[in-house]
Amino acid sequence: MRTMKTGINKILAGVFVVIGITGYTQDIHFSQFDETPLQLNPANAGVQYETRFIANYKSQWQSVNAPFKTFAVSGDARLLKKKRTNLGIGLDVFSDNAGSGQYKTTQANLSISGIVSINDASRISGGIMLGYAQHSLNRGSYTWGNQYNGLAYDGTMASGEPTASNNFGMLDLGAGVAYTYGSKEQYMTANNAKRITIGVSVFHPNQPAYSYYSNGTKLYMKYVFHGDAALGIKNTNLVLKPSYIIFIQGPAKEITPGMTFQYILQDASKYTGNKKFSAVSVGGYYRAKDAFIAVAKFDFNTYAIGFSYDVNLSKLRTVSSTRGGFEITLRAGFNSARGSGSKAMFK
Numbered sequence: 001m002r003t004m005k006t007g008i009n010k011i012l013a014g015v016f017v018v019i020g021i022t023g024y025t026q027d028i029h030f031s032q033f034d035e036t037p038l039q040l041n042p043a044n045a046g047v048q049y050e051t052r053f054i055a056n057y058k059s060q061w062q063s064v065n066a067p068f069k070t071f072a073v074s075g076d077a078r079l080l081k082k083k084r085t086n087l088g089i090g091l092d093v094f095s096d097n098a099g100s101g102q103y104k105t106t107q108a109n110l111s112i113s114g115i116v117s118i119n120d121a122s123r124i125s126g127g128i129m130l131g132y133a134q135h136s137l138n139r140g141s142y143t144w145g146n147q148y149n150g151l152a153y154d155g156t157m158a159s160g161e162p163t164a165s166n167n168f169g170m171l172d173l174g175a176g177v178a179y180t181y182g183s184k185e186q187y188m189t190a191n192n193a194k195r196i197t198i199g200v201s202v203f204h205p206n207q208p209a210y211s212y213y214s215n216g217t218k219l220y221m222k223y224v225f226h227g228d229a230a231l232g233i234k235n236t237n238l239v240l241k242p243s244y245i246i247f248i249q250g251p252a253k254e255i256t257p258g259m260t261f262q263y264i265l266q267d268a269s270k271y272t273g274n275k276k277f278s279a280v281s282v283g284g285y286y287r288a289k290d291a292f293i294a295v296a297k298f299d300f301n302t303y304a305i306g307f308s309y310d311v312n313l314s315k316l317r318t319v320s321s322t323r324g325g326f327e328i329t330l331r332a333g334f335n336s337a338r339g340s341g342s343k344a345m346f347k
Helices: 002-022 340-346
Strands: 051-060 068-079 085-098 103-117 122-136 167-183 194-203 222-232 238-249 252-266 278-287 291-300 303-312 323-334
Touching (some): 103 167, 238 278, 252 291
Antiparallel strands (some): 051 068, 051 323, 068 085, 103 122, 122 167, 194 222, 238 252, 252 278, 278 291, 291 303, 303 323
16 A cells, blocks of 8 residues: 555656646645735735735645745835825745755746825725746656556656756736725724725736747736735724635636634734734635635734644545645734834734
């Protein structure tokens, strides 16, 4: 049984590689999607915080094969502040290393947004993204279905794969719009402020070439629909945070709704700054036909650390034993006003 499972693991690794090479694949994505604002929509640059920095790390499929590891860093800021209009700018960089075959993608994206305050409670923003990606692989590390002899993997058998380049680069584009509504508390301890954000974006409208074989394969356009909210429950320490994402990319579709519950341990001092905001959040998301995502987060002052774990529910669970992967997020967000640590989510 162990030999059979090892063989299956190798075949699955080859399948993952073939999917990546032929272009029938989804972009990278993090389970804590609310902590990857620029990957969801370039219109998010500079909207929620005056300055924000985020780091994300994900490791998955260690139970199936060598883990897929993804690391990303991003920063965005609000510039050229005027009474009703602002300019947002953001930069995000990610590196994805997929499995034992060392299929690597490294990409850097520059986002620029225009932000217009409709009134004291509403903002609308539009953004564009310009990026460049480099893809590479170590062809000698791959195993292929043709090298499975019916009983086990045999590395001496021919792979049957044509000669191809080991790397290629591509120019990437994106654009989107977003709307944010935020209301303030009736009084300092009311905790009934609200923030609601919805947005839509499109990536790869230029459909760049996406193949190691120079066979004309194009990267599918990706459409993203996203929304999230922070809803304070009046006269309590509880904040409800529902959110969702919908990705549509060629034949692939991902729908992930969820909810986290934030409990405020201590609010920040409004004027003196002596007390620092702190809160804990727990909750989960359901990625349709794929996984349940358990999430926990701790906020302190203007910083946050989040942890999530994917429980695999797809057909792959036969091999993965429901083990998907874990993810860690670090965030620092700053607004100039005192007390912004506690109310930044409503800015």
